Amino acid sequence: MIGWLRHAWREPPAPAPDSPAQLHVGERTLPVQLRRVRHARRMTLRLAADGSAVRISLPPWVPAHEALAFARSRSDWLAAQLARLPQARPIGPGSTIAWRGLDLRIDWRADAPRRVRQTGDTITLGGPQAGIPARLGRWLEGEARSAIAADLDDYCARIDRAVPVLALSRARRRWGSCAADGTIRINWRLIMAPDHVRRSVVAHEVAHLLHFDHSPAFHACLERLFEGDLAAANAWLRRHGPALYLPFG
Numbered sequence: 001m002i003g004w005l006r007h008a009w010r011e012p013p014a015p016a017p018d019s020p021a022q023l024h025v026g027e028r029t030l031p032v033q034l035r036r037v038r039h040a041r042r043m044t045l046r047l048a049a050d051g052s053a054v055r056i057s058l059p060p061w062v063p064a065h066e067a068l069a070f071a072r073s074r075s076d077w078l079a080a081q082l083a084r085l086p087q088a089r090p091i092g093p094g095s096t097i098a099w100r101g102l103d104l105r106i107d108w109r110a111d112a113p114r115r116v117r118q119t120g121d122t123i124t125l126g127g128p129q130a131g132i133p134a135r136l137g138r139w140l141e142g143e144a145r146s147a148i149a150a151d152l153d154d155y156c157a158r159i160d161r162a163v164p165v166l167a168l169s170r171a172r173r174r175w176g177s178c179a180a181d182g183t184i185r186i187n188w189r190l191i192m193a194p195d196h197v198r199r200s201v202v203a204h205e206v207a208h209l210l211h212f213d214h215s216p217a218f219h220a221c222l223e224r225l226f227e228g229d230l231a232a233a234n235a236w237l238r239r240h241g242p243a244l245y246l247p248f249g
Contacts, residue, residue: 021068023054026079034067036060043070047078049172050245051085054078086243091133097123098244099143101194108132144168144191151199152184155206155225164209172245175237176201178208189244193236200226200233 021032032054043058043066056067071078089095093108104123112126116139125135149166156163164182171177176186184205190198203226211218222230 021064023068023071023075023078025054025075025082028082030054032056032068032071034058034064043067045071045074045078047081047085049242051082086246089246091136092129093132097136097140098192099123099140100147100191101197106132106136140191141168141188144186144188147191147195147198148186148188148202151202152206155203156209158225159206159210159221161206161209175241176205178205178212180212182209192244193240196228197233197236200228200230 021034022029023032030051030053033048033056035055035057036059037057038060040057040059043056043062046055047053048055054071056071058067091097091106093106096103096105098104099118102121104118104121107122107124108129109124109126110129112124114125114127114135116123116125116135118124123136123139125132127135145166145168148168152166153163164184167183167185168188169177169185171185171187174187175190176184178184184202186198186202186205190201204222207218207222207225210221226233
């Protein structure tokens with residue numbers, strides 16, 4: 001049996017395209033997304049950050065029907081995970097959105113300019129009421145780019161490194177990344193988190209400019225670089241991060 005596994009690992013058969021599948025989780029029916037990972041040795045199961053899908057990573061040789069059976073056998077666990085996710089709230093006049101750890105009240109006025117204006121704990125805007133979520137999303141992305149660019153300038157100056165290319169990310173599972181060419185990607189939704197949480201992610205990726213790994217040297221660099229409490233920032237993301245993925249609308 002071991003010899004067969006090794007042979008299959010060296011020359012795995014080309015998998016047939018996986019058919020779309022669905023799974024009943026609690027009172028919802030979710031699509032199942034299969035991702036074949038060349039070096040995987042076992043299947044892993046998780047719920048999408050926004051609860052929109054069931055995702056399974058699996059080795060190339062595992063049949064799709066086995067992956068689906070694996071997911072069905074853990075439907076109770078998936079239902080518990082789904083129940084713990086925060087619920088989306090309508091975005092409209094009188095509701096609130098998160099911005100830098102604060103809840104901003106939406107003050108929509110039919111005669112106000114379309115452009116979003118933030119004053120204290122209030123956001124004022126006009127334009128068609130149906131377009132409020134889209135306009136606020138664009139505003140938040142603009143706020144994210146400005147704040148993250150300033151964070152990046154700050155931390156790169158601390159390590160005497162040129163500021164790399166910044167890209168805003170829409171990733172569903174990663175808050176930030178640093179590519180081999182030095183490009184740093186940060187999830188724009190971090191603009192909704194408190195400043196120290198966002199900055200902890202930027203500091204993490206800047207530390208990778210010096211140490212492209214998670215070695216003790218990297219962690220020591222990050223501890224010197226970030227001015228806040230890393231453990232507290234990480235704890236905030238574990239507890240509140242899923243709520244940042246909620247759709248607007």
